Amino acid sequence: MKGHRFHMSFTTENYLKTIYQLTERHPATPLVRLGELAEELGVTPGTITTMIRGFDQKGLVIYKARTGVKLTKKGRDQALQVVRRHRIIESFLVEVMKMDWAEVHEDAEALEHVVSDNFLARMDEMLGFPSTDPHGDPIPSSTSELPTREHPPLCEVPPGAYKVQRVDDQEPVFLDWISENHLRPGQPFELQKVDSVTGIFTLKVSEKKAPLLLSTDIAGRIRVHPVQDPQPRI
Amino acid sequence: MKGHRFHMSFTTENYLKTIYQLTERHPATPLVRLGELAEELGVTPGTITTMIRGFDQKGLVIYKARTGVKLTKKGRDQALQVVRRHRIIESFLVEVMKMDWAEVHEDAEALEHVVSDNFLARMDEMLGFPSTDPHGDPIPSSTSELPTREHPPLCEVPPGAYKVQRVDDQEPVFLDWISENHLRPGQPFELQKVDSVTGIFTLKVSEKKAPLLLSTDIAGRIRVHPVQDPQPRI
DNA sequence: AGATTGACTTTGATTATTCAAAGAGTGATA
DNA sequence: TATCACTCTTTGAATAATCAAAGTCAATCT
Incomplete structure (x- = not known):
């Protein structure tokens, strides 16, 4: 055999x-x-x-x-x-x-x-x-x-520039949503704001003009790693 | 589902x-x-x-x-x-x-x-x-x-030009042998002689100079279909 | 016919995986 | 502390696939 x-x-x-x-x-x-x-x-x-x-x-x-x-x-x-x-x-x-x-x-x-x-x-x-x-x-x-390689979930990092490292879920609906919103592993985005009161995460992906809003729950399933800021401000 | x-x-x-x-x-x-x-x-x-x-x-x-x-x-x-x-x-x-x-x-x-x-x-x-x-x-x-599509096994056809249509066996050893001797489906060959006494089939594949000898048993596992003689003699 | 053989069927048991329902700890609640 | 509510365990049973061994049929051979 x-x-x-x-x-x-x-x-x-x-x-x-x-x-x-x-x-x-x-x-x-x-x-x-x-x-x-x-x-x-x-x-x-x-x-x-x-x-x-x-x-x-x-x-x-x-x-x-x-x-x-x-x-x-x-x-x-x-x-x-x-x-x-x-x-x-x-x-x-x-x-x-x-x-x-x-x-x-x-x-x-x-x-x-x-x-x-x-x-x-x-x-x-x-x-x-x-x-x-x-x-x-x-x-x-x-x-x-x-x-x-242990990357933190999005819900635990401060605002800044990141890339998606990993998506911790297998739900087709969720994965489709991730795809449509350009949050697949490797894709860059900017975390603009974390509202600790409402638990809303505001982020911006370059492919879309409108910012994306996520709950803490969702942010916990997206692992990220920081990247150099695309346009460093001197 | x-x-x-x-x-x-x-x-x-x-x-x-x-x-x-x-x-x-x-x-x-x-x-x-x-x-x-x-x-x-x-x-x-x-x-x-x-x-x-x-x-x-x-x-x-x-x-x-x-x-x-x-x-x-x-x-x-x-x-x-x-x-x-x-x-x-x-x-x-x-x-x-x-x-x-x-x-x-x-x-x-x-x-x-x-x-x-x-x-x-x-x-x-x-x-x-x-x-x-x-x-x-x-x-x-x-x-x-x-x-x-029912093609006859090699053991039932008269001498002439054929192509291998199908190989009726799954034995790795046998399949390797078939490969090495250029008898995979689609490959052409000529059946030169059938000796009904000894049960030996003599065939010729263009890739090799020496003719190939098969037993009736083996010939029964190779399905063939006739092709136009490669060099028709007028 | 009676015996023999070979091919198939029956029977009883086994293993892996599962469920339903009843039983038992453990900790929180009143 | 007595009781509830959970969570986990036990028990008994079911299903699918399998085997070993004993039983049965039918065809053949004296």
């Missing part, structure tokens, strides 16, 4: 990936609560408990009853491989196949569990071994190394 | 596809024996019996106990859709992704159950809506129409 895996089941891969993603989502909390997992995976709490106890047995997670789970190194490595496959596939669908970036997530979700190492390597090659996907998310290496 | 199906299970799709393929393999016999299916799918006879009875219930096959199965129209349509997906994927991997045609079968086998209609359509488009795959096999339409 050359390229094919099929060690972990489809289900196991999804569970591990989701645990990983929830861990990322709250960097403060060390453990993921099972209820949150149940919610995210769309299964009943009982199911989660049963499955997680199984993963604990297999050394993929550490499970503290009534408290939560966290991934072991082994579990995290597996999760990162799934994430890697997902992001390479998503990149491929957008960059090479010119599919709409807002509609590609589901496909990647299905493909990530079945592509062979061979096929994945070929996609990676055709993409030129990218280090981030179309959302700006980093692509883990084949040895589960994650290119580090 | 735009592009995704997921109606039939992975397993059901494979069973139907295999029944279809075995039906094709022996056009004479109307029914496929369950033992043969068990063999092909690598499961025990008991499993096949159980599954097939289920399919009969669902109207996908007609099952005659201790005799065999055949697909209903509904079952055949489903099978042809799986075949369609398989062949488009295989074409895509070879033509667009430049993967080795001998190593692509397994990948296609896995992907055929998960690609969305969207993704499939995009692959089809990038390929220019081909009517055959790299093996020369016809690609069923999205309405399960099969482009007709």
